[in-house]
Amino acid sequence: MATGYRPEWVQGAFVDFIESRLHPFWSLSMPKIRLLARHRLSDDLIALRFETNRAFRQQALRTQEGWQGGQYLNVSVALAGIFHQRSYSLVGLPEHPLWWIDDSTKAKTSKNPLRHTVTVAIKPQGLVSDYLTKRMPIGTTLQSSVPTGSFTLAQASLVKETEHNQLAPLLFIASGSGITPMLGLITEALHNGHHVILLHYNRTILLQSQWQQLATAYPEFTYHLIDTADASTYLAGTRHLTADSLLTLDLSLAETQIFACGSRALLTSLYNAAAQITLPDGKSLRDNIIVESFGTNFFDATHEPTLNKESTAPPQTVYLRARQRQFSSDTTLLAAAEKAGIRLTHGCRQGICQLCRCHKISGVVKNIQTGKLSHDGNEFIQTCINVAVTDVVLDV
Template sequence: MANGYRPEIVQRAFVDFIGSRLHPFWSLTTPKLRLIARYELSDDLIALQFETNQAFRQQTLNAREGWQGGQYLDLRVFIDGVYHQRSYSIVGLANQSLWWQDDAAATKSAKNRRHTVTIAVKPQGLVSHYLTKQLPLASIIDTSMPLGHFTLAQAKKSSDRTELDNQKLNPLLFVAGGSGITPMLGLITQALANGHQVALLHYNRTELPQLQHQWQQLSDIYPAFSYHFIHTDNPATYLAGERYLSAEGLLSLNLPLANTQIFACGSQALLAGLYKTVNEINVPQNIQLRDNIIVENFGSALPDFDIGGNRLLDNALQTESHTVYLRSRQRQFDSDTTLLVAAENADVRLAYGCRQGICQLCRCNKVSGVVKNIQTGKISSDGYESIQTCINIAMTDVVLDV
């Protein structure tokens, strides 16, 4: 027997199996969440607070800070005999209080803050509606550990391309549309605490008084923070007189755009509008502002379909139409958007999960044809390979082994 080797007489998996039969929340290895509260942040945004089990806490403690602002959880929810997996942004940081609670509630929960995690959910779609409207309090669901790279670590990778002091942190601009604000709640607080200059643009169709109160509090604490809430139906809130993102609006922020890292999260139209806007702004030294953008996709954003990389489409949803063949089903449909969306538009049902290229549930085999990954810009080969339908568009006619 090798020196130092100690056989595990009782397997942890066996202990987990027995423990789960005694109490479903208990596990040494599987992270689980128990719903303990719901908070209505607006008419279309609900925060769900969960108690975490020992496995979640232990693995989070191993990550030192718990989790980073901008990360998300993959939840596995059992509805009508079927498991569904969806991704939801984590609100805030592990040691951060929940600003929408009253003082008494915040004080009471302070001691146990490390034992809870909160996500924000827009109650649309099967799983989101179930979580916000039907899931009973004290229900237990399986979860992943915090995931994702939409974090401040991305900002640290940006190079200092001017003669600015190398020790000076780059300014950060956060551009959010609708519920795309949720991953930014922790990111912005973390960025301000780290000493970044931060500006926020949030476009939304309804008022969000609680969030606006939070931004005002941060603005009072951090002089380096500025925020603009643009209610798209209220001209008094428009930036530079424009309802949507524009070059004039970005320039009015008086940021050194060549050195500003831009975090963006929102709809397909908002992301495409951002890329189009920065393409219209000239900066010195031939810097490409689009290279400063870090995107967290909600849905399938199509910021750029041109293979040469020299053109942006005004319409985020359309490119040249191609035919997609489903070999096993002997079906076909035309596609001028992501393969998944095009199939659904043609009343063809394909497997999917998060719709963001994260969960892998939509993965299938491509027999032939060229596709483009809308997140990485990578162009595939013309041969057999595994692809995800939610984040790939057809660049030629495509045959799928589905």
């Protein structure tokens, strides 16, 4: 039975093309953001507030209530005719006022609710970040993803309670700009009623006013801002994170979920500290750690060799089923493929943006950030932070 005339050219892509010519912010299916304002959080951290288009809001609200603390945006920026993609952590939560928005700003934006905006925090370094934080005109429109990422409270299965029928305590550990995903995470955790402790290691004290406001509003929140150049701020008498640093905290570590984000040195220190702490019933503190890192050169707590482009591991064969190609891998799957002249989809190359995520059909891989081995069956992995331990088949 005929269902009516449907010309093939009337497709979403065609509508998007027409709308983009009428107005660069309009799109039927493509999430876009438009720069509204910048706010300096510190000398080396800038917050950028964006208005979201209708496609962004529809897609974000279809999968979840806006977004979760700890997630990020993939943003595409055209510079000199070349598109660059970067990932930036979201600050705050949907419909949650940011601490620097004063009453006058709220009044001006009352017709555009906060849920129609997103804010990211950026460290002005590198080609793209420098442009976004210093030179991009207000009102510029960018293509973006919807909020994404698994560095969230939900990842830790926090619905379970402690043996005392209380919500599990949470410890957030960050260094440098690794503090940015913690802003939304901690706010969400406090709203949910968790006991929260923050450790932030940095060259200067950052966001002290914000943390003090939260501590005043939530007595169950404690924070320690460690200025690595000021001995009076140290925990356990050291500028570094150690087992003694963790043991000085008022926490039952066996029941505590740890979120960590920062440099290789911080994550290495955390895993080494966790290995030195004995928990009851044969439990390992390492199993309580969830990591979001800014680099792949990560030393495992077992002191195994770090794997990067220059180092080697026993070579394994990687099969790309869809392409009917194969290559030998003695480093990360992404680097080995590129060495063999095979281009795989990727973004940040640091395990953050998830663009390199693909389906592993069989074989065992090792995550070079956490040291964890995968199982031998079907699962999704990231090629930029995994090395082949056995022969591997990827659905690529």
